[in-house]
Amino acid sequence: MFIVILFIFLGIGIGYVVRTKMAARKTVIASLTAKATTWLIWLLLFMLGLEVGSNEQIIAALPTLGVEALLLSACAVLGSCALAWALWKTTKERRKG
Amino acid sequence: MKGSLIVVGFFILGLLAGHSGTMPEWVLSSGLSFAALCALLLCVGMGIGLNPDMKSDIKSLSPRLALLPVATIAGSWLGAVVACTLMNSGICTIFQPRSITDCLAVDSGFAYYSLSSIFITEYRGAELGTIALLANIIREMITLLLTPLLAKWFGPLAPISSGGATTMDTTLPIITQTVGQRYVALSIYHGFVTDFTVPFVVTMWCML
Numbered sequence: 001m002f003i004v005i006l007f008i009f010l011g012i013g014i015g016y017v018v019r020t021k022m023a024a025r026k027t028v029i030a031s032l033t034a035k036a037t038t039w040l041i042w043l044l045l046f047m048l049g050l051e052v053g054s055n056e057q058i059i060a061a062l063p064t065l066g067v068e069a070l071l072l073s074a075c076a077v078l079g080s081c082a083l084a085w086a087l088w089k090t091t092k093e094r095r096k097g
Numbered sequence: 098m099k100g101s102l103i104v105v106g107f108f109i110l111g112l113l114a115g116h117s118g119t120m121p122e123w124v125l126s127s128g129l130s131f132a133a134l135c136a137l138l139l140c141v142g143m144g145i146g147l148n149p150d151m152k153s154d155i156k157s158l159s160p161r162l163a164l165l166p167v168a169t170i171a172g173s174w175l176g177a178v179v180a181c182t183l184m185n186s187g188i189c190t191i192f193q194p195r196s197i198t199d200c201l202a203v204d205s206g207f208a209y210y211s212l213s214s215i216f217i218t219e220y221r222g223a224e225l226g227t228i229a230l231l232a233n234i235i236r237e238m239i240t241l242l243l244t245p246l247l248a249k250w251f252g253p254l255a256p257i258s259s260g261g262a263t264t265m266d267t268t269l270p271i272i273t274q275t276v277g278q279r280y281v282a283l284s285i286y287h288g289f290v291t292d293f294t295v296p297f298v299v300t301m302w303c304m305l
Contacts (some may be wrong), residue, residue: 004266007138008285014139015146026147033143037270040137042107044267045241047130048234049111050120059116061227067191069203069231072180076204076232077239077247077259079176083168084258085251091161 104241134266141269148278162254162283166290169207169258170298177204199225202302206233207261208240208268209295216296220303236261240268244275253277257284262295264288 018029052058114120181200184192199221206213210233218226240247240263244256253276260268265288273281 004135004138005289007135008142008145008265011139011142011144012146013142015143015148017146018143019147019149030144030147033140033147037137037140037144040133040140041104041267041270043133044130044137045104046107046111046114047125047133049108049113050115050125051111051130052234053112053115054118054120054125055115057223058227058230061224062231064191065224065228066231068184068193068195069228069235071183071192072177072200072203072228073232073235073239075176075180075183076173076207077176077236079174079179080169080172080258080261081247081251081255083172083175084165084254087162087164087168088252088254091159 105238108238137270138266141266141273144270144273145278145281148281158279158283163286165254165257165283165287166294168254169261169287169291170205170294172258173204173207173261174201177201180204198302198305202299203229203232205295205298205302206236207291207295208233208236209262209292210234210237212295213299216299217303220300237263237267241271244268244271248275253280254283257287260284260288262288262292265292 015033019026022029177200178197181195181197184200185194202217202221203213203225206217206229210230213233214226214230217229236259240256240260244259247255247259256268256272256275257264257280260272263269264272265285269281269284269288272284
């Protein structure tokens with residue numbers, strides 16, 4: 001996990017150097033970065049599908065266990081969003097006052 | 098919405114390719130997905146570094162927002178209690194009765210499906226482990242697909258809360274695309290804290 005964090009900071013460093021030292025190429029590099037980000041997201045989702053699809057056990061159990069998993073995850077998302085909304089509301093009120 | 102459909106399209110494409118067995122073995126075993134994840138984070142980092150407003154973005158966020166991981170964790174547990182009540186109420190015959198700690202353990206994965214499913218398989222067996230894997234993959238998928246809607250309905254913090262432990266890597270790009278670069282720091286901080294708690298809280302619920 002720490003290697004992953006390391007890459008974020010490496011990227012921040014490269015981005016900072018590009019912005020300050022290579023200002024002329026900044027826009028080109030920024031648009032390339034955005035494009036690469038999109039393609040990498042697609043690749044990773046494809047890989048996730050590949051992993052699930054090639055696991056016979058999970059595929060066979062999908063119909064029954066999947067419904068339970070869907071209910072559990074939907075409730076967790078809704079609960080989290082409700083409290084995040086409450087935190088957002090109270091933070092905003094404070095800032096106003 | 099078009100972007101989300103393309104994402105689902107790639108997932109389904111992978112599902113079909115994996116199921117049909119047309120992909121060579123090395124694709125999954127070579128660590129390609131880890132390399133891709135690292136490359137993705139390098140790009141995300143570059144996006145941050147290239148953005149000159151980063152410093153003022155962090156300063157403009159209220160310190161109270163540091164409580165967001167608490168909202169995420171408590172909210173997930175609240176959801177687990179509701180889900181457990183629904184399962185045991187006999188509303189739908191598909192659902193088998195589950196214990197409250199089973200439900201809490203699964204929802205304590207906070208979308209960190211690899212680690213939480215390994216832990217739960219170890220403590221409670223492969224069946225609940227599979228549910229944990231699916232539930233937490235679905236949670237990541239929900240965040241990737243519904244981030245614009247969640248932000249619209251519940252405000253800019255909701256996609257971060259929904260993303261759980263993944264908001265510092267896989268769901269970070271889609272979140273910042275939707276709610277703006279000024280939430281990058283909060284999103285990474287939130288992912289880091291939530292990710293760190295997963296092994297502890299999953300173990301806690303499995304032991305009870």
